[in-house]
Amino acid sequence: MYDVKSLKAEEFIDHQEVLDSLEYAEQNKNNEQLISALIEKAKLRKGLSHREASVLLACEIEEKNQEIYDLAEQIKKDFYGNRIVIFAPLYLSNYCVNGCVYCPYHLKNKHIARKKLTQEEIVREVTALQDMGHKRLAIESGEDPKMNPIEYILESINTIYSIKHKNGAIRRVNVNIAATTVENYRKLHEAGIGTYILFQETYHKESYEKLHPTGPKHNYAYHTGAMDRAMEGGIDDVGLGVLFGLELYKYEFAALLMHAEHLEAVHGVGPHTISVPRIKRADDIDPDVFDNGIDDDTFAKICACIRVAVPYTGMIISTRESQSVREKVLRLGVSQISGGSRTSVGGYYEPEPEGEDSAQFEVSDRRTLDEVVLWLMEKGYIPSFCTACYREGRTGDRFMSLCKSGQIQNCCHPNALMTLKEYLEDYASPRTKEVGNKLIQAELANIPRERTREIAIANLEAIEHGKRDFRF
Numbered sequence: 001m002y003d004v005k006s007l008k009a010e011e012f013i014d015h016q017e018v019l020d021s022l023e024y025a026e027q028n029k030n031n032e033q034l035i036s037a038l039i040e041k042a043k044l045r046k047g048l049s050h051r052e053a054s055v056l057l058a059c060e061i062e063e064k065n066q067e068i069y070d071l072a073e074q075i076k077k078d079f080y081g082n083r084i085v086i087f088a089p090l091y092l093s094n095y096c097v098n099g100c101v102y103c104p105y106h107l108k109n110k111h112i113a114r115k116k117l118t119q120e121e122i123v124r125e126v127t128a129l130q131d132m133g134h135k136r137l138a139i140e141s142g143e144d145p146k147m148n149p150i151e152y153i154l155e156s157i158n159t160i161y162s163i164k165h166k167n168g169a170i171r172r173v174n175v176n177i178a179a180t181t182v183e184n185y186r187k188l189h190e191a192g193i194g195t196y197i198l199f200q201e202t203y204h205k206e207s208y209e210k211l212h213p214t215g216p217k218h219n220y221a222y223h224t225g226a227m228d229r230a231m232e233g234g235i236d237d238v239g240l241g242v243l244f245g246l247e248l249y250k251y252e253f254a255a256l257l258m259h260a261e262h263l264e265a266v267h268g269v270g271p272h273t274i275s276v277p278r279i280k281r282a283d284d285i286d287p288d289v290f291d292n293g294i295d296d297d298t299f300a301k302i303c304a305c306i307r308v309a310v311p312y313t314g315m316i317i318s319t320r321e322s323q324s325v326r327e328k329v330l331r332l333g334v335s336q337i338s339g340g341s342r343t344s345v346g347g348y349y350e351p352e353p354e355g356e357d358s359a360q361f362e363v364s365d366r367r368t369l370d371e372v373v374l375w376l377m378e379k380g381y382i383p384s385f386c387t388a389c390y391r392e393g394r395t396g397d398r399f400m401s402l403c404k405s406g407q408i409q410n411c412c413h414p415n416a417l418m419t420l421k422e423y424l425e426d427y428a429s430p431r432t433k434e435v436g437n438k439l440i441q442a443e444l445a446n447i448p449r450e451r452t453r454e455i456a457i458a459n460l461e462a463i464e465h466g467k468r469d470f471r472f
């Protein structure tokens with residue numbers, strides 16, 4: 001029985017409710033009247049239910065689809081302006097006891113190079129990341145209680161926050177590690193993590209169990225209940241995601257929104273972010289084996305429908321996607337991207353030696369961070385290295401009330417300009433610096449409150465004179 005407030009995975013992601021939603025969407029995919037009404041409802045910026053959003057995803061009326069794209073773009077502009085937050089992944093260890101059939105880190109893969117960064121290696125990697133200009137990391141690790149116990153993760157977070165090299169600092173560490181206990185989530189919270197990210201991979205229980213044949217991750221209920229335990233442990237920014245390509249995308253889409261509704265219903269705050277990875281080639285993984293792959297247009301439609309359904313939730317895309325796909329979905333709703341990423345364990349300090357590949361997936365976008373920053377600016381975006389909310393304690397519902405108060409433009413916008421300025425001063429190439437300084441000058445006018453604008457101008461000047469770390 002479907003129960004959004006239940007703490008049982010099979011009840012808040014009730015299989016029959018997903019199927020009924022898909023059936024409802026299928027029946028109404030050409031129902032112009034209903035689709036128009038849903039678009040009008042979405043214009044109120046209060047989001048849509050999983051059933052309603054499923055109808056928009058299924059919609060086959062070309063003209064209405066265009067309206068959905070236009071609305072997604074408008075919502076993106078209203079809530080996120082032209083800012084794009086930048087981060088980088090940092091792989092700590094690829095030792096893993098699970099048997100996930102789509103990931104080259106699975107236990108039976110005996111030929112992939114297995115690595116685990118020591119604290120000294122983390123210092124080297126993070127120093128290299130700081131020298132690129134990064135301020136925000138997402139740490140990743142396989143699940144292996146002996147090789148990567150929680151103590152190792154906590155020690156690594158501590159190390160990362162402690163490294164202050166030149167003007168560099170990692171100001172927010174998001175964590176993507178396996179589902180764990182409330183007690184461990186509490187420890188992560190106390191270590192000062194930003195968002196706890198865990199991809200569901202697939203919400204379809206039967207497929208989930210087949211795709212995770214061995215290891216602790218096989219337990220669907222435990223994995224799906226992870227966010228509830230994380231929130232119980234005090235983490236109020238959590239990031240959801242599915243791996244598109246494993247199951248039917250319409251199923252995943254409806255269930256993903258049901259998960260978001262569940263978090264809101266039980267904890268009073270929905271997911272902080274949603275990630276939209278697609279399955280990619282890697283070591284012994286051939287994505288063509290999975291027959292639910294989606295093309296770029298479908299992918300764009302999913303991004304647009306997520307934007308419309310959960311306007312306050314950030315959307316993340318990684319370097320799995322090519323430059324052209326990233327460009328398309330940035331317009332439709334993606335608010336965070338990674339740049340200059342390495343998806344191997346180590347590799348920022350020095351490239352992995354030939355024949356020693358430890359990457360989790362092939363990167364499609366291989367540009368440097370400086371190239372990504374310049375590209376974003378040339379496309380009219382402001383690359384932002386802002387981490388202010390987390391550091392001001394604006395997480396969970398306090399973050400949501402900032403979004404809903406309409407003060408985003410007085411907060412995120414100047415923060416984006418000030419952190420971009422830091423990047424330009426400390427790390428940018430001459431061309432990027434030139435383009436960036438012009439952009440900042442032009443964008444100052446878009447800070448609505450005069451007093452805020454004055455403070456931002458003074459801070460920008462102070463940054464030129466060597467001061468760092470201003471925030472609203």
Ligand code: SF4
Pocket residue numbers: 096097098099100103104105106107141142143178217
């Ligand atoms: S997806 Fe995660 S849990 Fe599964 S094999 Fe890869 S690293 Fe391990």
Ligand code: SF4
Pocket residue numbers: 085384386387388389390411412413415
């Ligand atoms: S002010 Fe908060 S919401 Fe805005 S970009 Fe910075 S961290 Fe994100």
